[in-house]
Structures are given as structure tokens and as C-alpha cells.
Amino acid sequence: MKKAINKLGIVAILLTSSTMISACSQQSLEAGKSKPSESTANIQMTKGPNNKKEIESFADPLFEEKMKEFNVNGSSFVVVHDGKVVVNKGYGYADKEKKIPVTKDTVFQIGSVTKTFTALAVMQQVDKGKLKLDQDVQKYFGGLQMPNQTGKPLTLFDMLTYTSGVDFPDLTNITGPEYINNNNSIPMKEFFSKHMPTVVRPPGEVYTYDNVGFALAGFAVENATNTPFSKYMEKNIFKPLDMKSTSMSFTPDLLEKMATPYGPTGDPIPASGSGLRDTPQGGILSTAEDISKYMIMQLQKGKFKDKEIVSKKSLDMMHAYQVFDDKTIPVATIGFETPFNEFANGQHVVIKGGSMPGHQSLLILVPEQKTAFFMSYNNDSKMSIDIYETLMDHYFPAKKNEGKTSYLPLEEKEAHKYLGLFQNTRFAALRTHFTYENGNLVMESGFGKQVLKMIHPLLFEDSEGSKVAFKKNSAGEIAYFHYNSPKSLDFVADAQRFNNKPPFDDVPQKGNYRSHIDNLHALNIMGAKTGNLFKPMDIMTQGEFADTLLLAYGWNGFPDDSKEAREKVMKGIPGYDRATPITRQVAATMIQNLKQIHDMKPIQPDKAIKVKLLDAADDWAIQSIQALASQGILDPDTSINADGSITFRPKDLLLRQEASALLALAFGYHALPNKQQ
Template sequence: MKKKTRRLSVIALLLSTAVFTACSAPISTNAISSKGSFNGKEIEAFADPIFAQEMKEYNVNGSNFVVVKDGKVLVNKGYGYADKEKKTLVDKNTVFQIASVSKTFTALAALQLVEQGKMDLDHDINAYLGGMKVPNETETPLTLRSMLSYTTGFDYPDKANFVAPEYVNQDIPMKKFMTEHMPTVVRTPGEAYTYDNFAFLLAGYAIENVSGIPFYKYMENHVFKPLGMNSTSARFTPELLDRMATHYGPDGKPHPTFGHAPTDGPQGSILSTGEDMAKYLTLFQQQGSVNGKQIISKETTKMMQTYSVFANESLPMTTVGGFEGYRNDLMNGYHVVLKGGNMPGHQSLIVLLPEENTAFYMSYNNDTMMSLDIYEALMDHYFPEKKAPETPKYLPLNASEATKYTGTYLNTRFYFLKSNFTYADGNLIMETGTSGTHTLRMINPLLFEDELGNKLAFKKDHKDQIEYFYYTNPNSPDFVSDARKVHTKPAFADVSEESAYKSYIDNLYSLDVISAKSGNHFEPQGTMTQGEFMDALILAHGWYGFPHLIEGNKELTKKGIPGFDRNAVITRQVAAVMIQNLKQAKQASEITLKGDTDAWAANSIIALVSQGIVDPDTKVNDDGTVDFRSKKPLLRQEAGALLDLAFGYYTLPIKH
């Protein structure tokens, strides 16, 4: 069995400013072929101890588990508690929020309308929006095909992704909400993969507009009822809420149910049960038909399970159907399509093996990544690797050829995630803040492998230039989206080539964190207000792609600062506290402050300085003493240095 790796909790990335990892203990299995032994009793005998172990390790109170093969339900059962306090057990009728698994249902509904000739996969989506227009800075129309395969090119794919308890009992229409939270297409559609919530929200609105009925009603009438999914809905109902599993955090404590804004969330609002999801899995194994009813055509069923977007020919990414191919290393050489879903307190996963006519499904009531461990155990037991992976042969890479790869790249969804590539000794060197430094050896001119065997694929744009990369490292959030090359902008006229601050200013300018003060002048010796610095800090921090985090982070930056005033000129000590409130750097060495510093700022300054987050004109003496000039106004060039050092990640290896 493959060695277990640490799993990154994506929900933690979405709902907090910290990155949490979970360590998985190896699960002992004896790999066997599914042929002749794939039956309900054997599956339960294998799965029961796996769920018991993993639920204990991940602090999961309750889970359901479904296995369907050849259109027959072999397992449909529950483990543990839907409500631990009330001792209510999970069973096949327990309701869970399936979150982003909803995207596959939305894709199915949209493709129904395509089959009916009411929409076209390759037509400009604006034609189906009833007058609402999607801003597009490219020369290529946005199409349904790009939307259903996560290749829209939106600048902020989570811009309209709002979840909170107060939305459970509200009715928020799609059109007004989407108009107020509309992203812009900034990359050529179809070119780069970015996990995209807005794309499926927009597809749901197109379904609503073209069909002439509300999205939730369309789903009820044309998808759920025909499938016999009588306990499934795209919005909350009293009856489903009454049967819903309690939501728990990873700490085991219950918390409220979260709803969506808008109320109908084609990107993630569906509620369902194990009983109903078994019927959905059967649909794919019976070529779009359930109980004699053809819900979608055989061709569409196949398309939804066939990869159309690749990072490299060996690295499938997405289908036109909302399914994905992340964690290619766990597929054991089989054709597998996946879809996971995360809501605060609920997690779901679908695994389809089309060529084996087999499917797994699970939902459980916390938002850890337990599902990937169970998926791996199931694959290794029933679908073990047919042959050992071949050791790749590496090609030489010279310095001249390496220049087309080198530079800084920014993830197209997680703007905090930056990576820098340089060349050394025949290899590429990748530096990134989430998983450290990696040596990449070239397998072919677009495919590289790191020291752990993780693949990294570079991708070309419509101009045939290397513009993106996709990295499969499971210990980094890179796998949720491509990263795009950052191109240097024209230099500021008033920042000299000899300035010690130039590289920091240029970096932040290229990342759109800071801009000119007037014309093409930066005014490096100018001052900033506390509000101006806060706005730049939020951008440098990199979490501004998630609107529900912005206001909270703004409030956090002000913590511990007496009399915060957006219009007041910012001092160096105020800037240090604001940075540290988001950075949370640990003190790495003994630092003694000289000069005048207020007590409320001292610890923040010491932590940052000890980590090397200090502007070029502030010198740390050999004995660890430093005059931070704490009460002096912060100059714009100093702000550039501090922000780039604090949040550039690759530029400053953090000391531990």
C-alpha cells in the first residue's frame, strides 16, 4: 500500500486564515481483486473497521456509506451518530448537506437543456442570462462548456460564495445577488483550471432563466423526482432539516447549520440521503436511465464521466459535468472521477469508476478530510495497482531552456499561494510558502517531478507561451487550481534601479497589491494612512478572493491598536501590529528594542524583526538590539518592503 501523506483540509483554507493538516496512520489491507469477491457482506466486513478507525482518528461522530455496482446497491448503511447528544444513529435516511457534490447535479440539469436544444455548450453564456451580462476582458466568449469544466477564467471564482447560519431561513433570489457579486473573466476561457463556485452558480441561473422556473423547482421536477430522490432538495425544507445530521467541528463540538446566499446554491446547496444518493450513482451505471426513465442520454452520461481538461496527458483534471481528477496518485491506474463537497460541519465524496461500473459515496458530520483516507483504502483493497508505476527517465535541462519556466506564479484561486521557480544544476528549484522548497526534474518539456514523486505540469496559453502550472502535491493547496505566471509591470519613474526597496515595490506592483500614487510615480518617500495600509495589507495577505473573510480580517488587523483611524497617518509600530495580527509570526531569536516603542506594539515588532521581516534601513545589531523607529511615520517604500517580506512567502524562508 502507498505511504500515507498529510492531507490538507480545504475547508480550513476556506473558513480561516490558518492552514491545518491532518496526519493519517497507515491502514493495513490485503489487496484483492474485486472480481468474484465484490459483495455486500465482504464490503461491510472490510469497511466497518476502516470507518471505526478513521472516525476515531478524525473525530467524526457519524457517517453514511453507499456502494453501488452494476446498478445494484450493495451497501447502504450508517456509522455512528447523526446527533451524538441525543444518541440518534446515522442510517440511510439521515440527511446531509452534500455541498459541492451539488455541482454535478447542476451540470446534469444544464446538459438536459443542451440535449433539448435550449442551450448550446459552446455558445456565449450571455445569451441565456435574460439580459444579465458577465464582464469579459478577453476576446473569447464564456461558454457553458468552460463553466461546467472549471475553466471560466474568472478573477474571483468565490466572489458570490457566502455561507452563514443566518441564511438558513432567508429567501435570497439569485439574479440580484449575482449582479452585486459578479466576477470578471480575465483569462481566456477554456485555458486554465480554477476550482470555480461562481461558474456553477451562473449555470444554475441559466437553467432557471431558460426553463422559466426557479432553479430548485427545476431540480425537483426534472432531476430529483424522475430519479426517485424523494428526500433530496436544492433548498432547506422543515422535513429535511428535521432529519439532518447535526453539524460538528473537528473538535467534536456541535455548531449551527449553515445556509447559502443566494438561497438556491447550484454550486453547493443540495441536501440528500444515502438512500437517494444510491439512486444517483445508479444513473451513471445504467447509462442515464433509472427505472426505465431516460434522465439524460447515454452520450451525455459518458461525457460527464470522461475527462476533457488535462494538466498533462497523464494528469486528468475535470469533465464537462463537474467531476474532477485530483489525487491522481490514488487512482491506481484506473479511470476514476471524483467530486467532493465541504460545508461547515458536513463533508461528502462521490467516487465513480465508470469502466468497472462501480461507485462509492459517503457523507459525514464534520469537515475533516477523512473521505480521502477511506477512498484510498477502498481503492487499494478492491482496485489495487495492476502494475508498479514505471520510474520516469529524466531529461537534461539547460539554463537557456529553463528561462521559459522560471519566475513567479500566483495561484488563480488562492491568492496567498505564490511560487517562485529558479534554475540550478540542471533542475528547476521551486520555492513556495505552503510546502517549502522542491527540486524538479524534467520528464518531458512540460512535465516535471519533485523529490517525492509529485508531478508538476506546465501549461501553455492561447499564444503558445508557458503561462500556467499545476502541481499535484497533496500537502499543498496547489491542486485546487492552476497557477499563473506573474509578469513584471513597467518600472516606476521615481524608484531608482539602485534602491534597496525596488525589488519589493516591483513585486507588489506586479501582484496588484500596490499601485502608482500618480501617473507612473510611486512616491517612495511619501506616507500612508492607516486605511490605505489596511487595504494594501488585505491584498498582500492574499485572502481577498473570499468575501466572507474580508471584513473579519479587516477587524483583525486593528486588534490591539488604540484609537485606530483610517484617515490618520500610519506609524511604523501600528503597521507592525497590523501585519502581525494577520501573519502570527513566532519569535525566532532574541531581539531587544531600542528607542521609543509603545508596550502594545513591542511583541509584534520583536516577532517580525526576529523573522527577518524588516525594511532595509532598519539594522539589527549583532547583539540583537534594533531601533525600529517605531513612532516614525511609515514611508510607502517601507510599507512595500514589510508587506512583501511578510506575505511574499517564497522570498523569506520562515525560521523555526
């Protein structure tokens, strides 16, 4: 899975409600009142990592092992405890080819760790009274208007806690080598005057990892202070913290010291900048040396040396859990997040990961233990998650489990409220279906099938201990769920239920295509041709199918990936013409082109069904047809014979009902390898 998944990289994803969303009410935001989650109510105090020699004896072999495992060439690592830097060093190479080592002064793009700095800037202006967390943000957008379909005003608090409810939370994710030159990027006011998102879910109701919300929060700071955001950060955060090698621009001196980015194969790749100027959601370049000062300030409640960078009240709000999956499972604070909370071992931990192509970072704060860790490294792997878990187990081990988790029985009548089709609110490509089988709730997605056991109503657990928390909307109906498994991508956002729409008048209730058509209709991918008629036997043009395919593909919310998909969808197909009726072999090739970019569950070669075509396809289409058929991506009227042969009718025109089945199977919740029929 390429760029979008790689950008998710680690937490990178970098990450991360409902009626129980906030530990602070909107009325008490300014007072900074909050409460701990039940999982951290009785934190066990430890001495923490305070011995340089001991830390290095533990960390050195750990990084050696993990860097080899994840093909990482170079990494920085810094540990802060009780106001002091205990360890700050580098491992491996900033540039493998030139044998330049990583040091505490090596520059990395810290990606979404920038969001914590943007939240800090907002809280500085809250301290000064120029911004308010509970006011409609429209007043801070310099006259620009954000469409809002919900009737509930969007606030800075919603934006900083990843609950803005916007339709395209990654609208600002435009990257490329051409943006290293800041003059090529677009100023925020110009960008948002043309590309303002729409609020489509009630603010504060749904957790969705949100890049555009933090970009707009930075835009609010820019407007409130009448200062370009990058200049504000330089004057009010970087300089007071003595962060001499930190910037929101690729200055010549920082580029000279920057670690070379490496791709998945281990080869160097070009560094990428952001198309949005200043980039409040992810544009900072920094070093371990500078981040150590930032962490000291965080652990000292907003103070650094003799300066108050932000008030203690505001800093406490940034560390307090504000958004929850369940009362025992925190998800986000103001600026920070808490994914994979089981790794926290009962400690109050807030983290923030960051990702740019070829660079990853992770900042870990354990405020009650006066401890913080930070690392940056130069590839797109998930190494930081493994190191985070290992560090916590070593320095803050979990208490012994006093007993096994107990489960409640789930009756079929009660299970009904959980069933149906859900779509991730960040990644439209992630779709999940819940059914009831043999007394259990069953969750099926492109990542596989899980049987869930109920801990209590709304909270379930899979076979590996990862939690599935259902959430209610303001009407008290189950409308969302959140899955915290690190093996899935669902942890980056809540998923929203999509209820079936009224059936089409011309689709038979018990027809073989009915479920595919209904699912695509519910997801707003493929609807009526006219009135309430689907026209299942009508043919599609190449242009109509391409547009529908891009919606089913589900990455249209990411500008970089949408561009890549549009460029690759026609690869290898001669004579593309939007007005030409599409054949089945052209449709199969288009689908396979996109599946090769992002395949959530690629079929293993040893499990692939060997398919032999019995009818003639053009040479350029044969492999695509075989690839789809081997994964069971076939319309109901086409099947593989016992000997592996298939009649695909490659040069027949594609019917709308056939398109619905191919798209639903290729990119839907049930896109799993099917057994040979």
C-alpha cells in the first residue's frame, strides 16, 4: 500500500465522539477542568528513566534490532526526565551513501508532531483572550465562510480535539519535491478561499484524524494576530525555547543538515514539501536537540528556564484526555492523541506521531512521571510503535492482571442495533460490515474477519484484545464505532453507519445483484439513473465507470492519491474515450490498476487461484482479468469452473448491475479472496 498508507506510516497516521466525547464541557473549557479516565485513575509512580548509562545499555541494542527489522538507516533518540536531558543521541546514518551519521543536530521533518505546536499557539492566544475555544470559528477565518450542514457551530476546541466533523479532513495533504521552495506553495487564505471543507457531522460528535482542522486552527492564529503563521511560531515558540534549528521553511542551513529520506525499498527518495504554505498541520523541521527543549517545557507545565511559554491551565488542558472511545479508553487531548492505549500500561500517556515521505517521528509524554521520549528516523516504517511499546514495558511496566476479562452474552435481538455497513470517516476506502452469527457479533472488513465478544453494551473485544467501541449520536442511536487495533487502519477515525436507502423500483428484491447495488447506493457511490430507477441492464461509458470507480476506490479525499489514481486508472488501455461504451475487459483493467496502488488485503501468491480464460481477451487485459477472478472479484453471473477455467465475456459491454458487483467486491467490506466455485 503506497503513499497514503505510508503517510499513515506510524501513528502517522498520526494520527487519531460521541455523547461522552469530552471530559470538559463547552461551558467549562476556559476553566480547564478535566477528569482522568478510569484506566489512569491510580497511576503507579516509578523512578523513570534517569540514568544515562542504563538507558543507553537498554536503548542501543533495541534500536540496533528494530532499525534492522524495519530497514531504517538512521534515527535520533532523546530522553527527558525531571527537567533534564538524560540521553540525546543518534543511531545509524542520516545519509547512508555518504556515511553521514545521525546526531542530536540532524534535521528531520517532524510531520504531524507540528500539530502539538499549533495547539500550543492557539492556547497562547486563548491565554491572551484573542481566541476562545468555545466560540464559532467563523469569526477567526478573516471573512472566509465554512459551509456547515449540521446547525451546530464549529469551535476551536472541536478542531484541536480531532472532532470537527468536516467532510475531507485531508484536503490539505498536498506534497511534492517542488514545494521545498516555499514560493511554490499556496498561502492559507488563498487555499481556503478555493478549498474550504464542509462540516457534515455535528462538531464534537465524531473522532476523525484531522489535518485540515489543524491547518484552519493555524489560520485562526494568523488572523487573530495579523501575523503570518510561520513568523508567529518563530517569535512566540521557537525563539523563546531556544530552538535554533527549527523552522517551517526549508532554509539552506536546515536542508544541509537534513537526513536523507528513504523509501520502502531502502533507496533514497526526494524530500517533499507541502503545497500549503506554513503548514500548521505538519510543516516543522527540527532536531532532537531542539525537541528536547520543547519536551522540557511540556513537562514543566508551560515554563522554560525563566519564561512562561503558555499558562499552566492551558498546558494542563493539552495533556488532559478530552475524547474517549469508552470511559476507560481515551482517544485524544488538545493537540495530542492516545492510540494503542494498552501500551501505556496504566500510565497517563499522550503521544503524537508525524510522517512525511521518508521521515517519521514520535513524541511520547508521560507527564505524571516527568518523562518524555522522542525519536525521528528516515523511512516510512512503523518502527516507532514497536519502540514505544518496548520503552513503556521496560520503564513503566504494567501491573499484573488480576483476572481475565469477563464477557456478557449477546442475544440476537440486542445485536440488531450494531448490525450493518459502516465507513471510516477519514478513509472512505475502509468499510466494515457487522453481522450476527452463533451468538457473537462478527466484524468483516478488507483486513479480515473478527469474532467479537461483548464486555458491556457498546464495548466489544476481538480475539487479540483490541477494542471495538460503538458510539451514539445526539439522537441516542448507535451511529459510529472505533476500532483500536494497530493491525488495521480503522484507529485513525470513527466509522459511520450507512443505512440502506429506499430500494430501487427496478431491482428485484431477491436478485443476485441486490446487495451490491444497495451497498453502493448507501455509500453514495452508485445511485439512480433516473427517478428511482437504477437501470441495471443499461451500459456505462468509460468516463462514467472511471468516475464511479474513483469513488469506490475511496482515496478521493487525499489530493496526492486522487491525482495518482486518475493518472493510473487508464494505464495500459488503448484508445480511452469518456464517451465510448465500456467493455468488461476495460473495466477489469481499470479496477486492477487501482487495486495495485492500495490493496488492503493483497492475495498471497501461494493461495492464488490459477485462472484460465476460455474466451478471447486482448493481451493487455488478460492479467487483470485473471488477477480479479483469482480473488473472487466476479459478477454473480460469472464463476470459475472446477478446473480453474472461466468464461468472462471480456469484449461484451459492461452492464450497470455488473459494475455494481465488481466495484463492491473489489473495494467493499467483503473484498476478501473467495474460494474457487
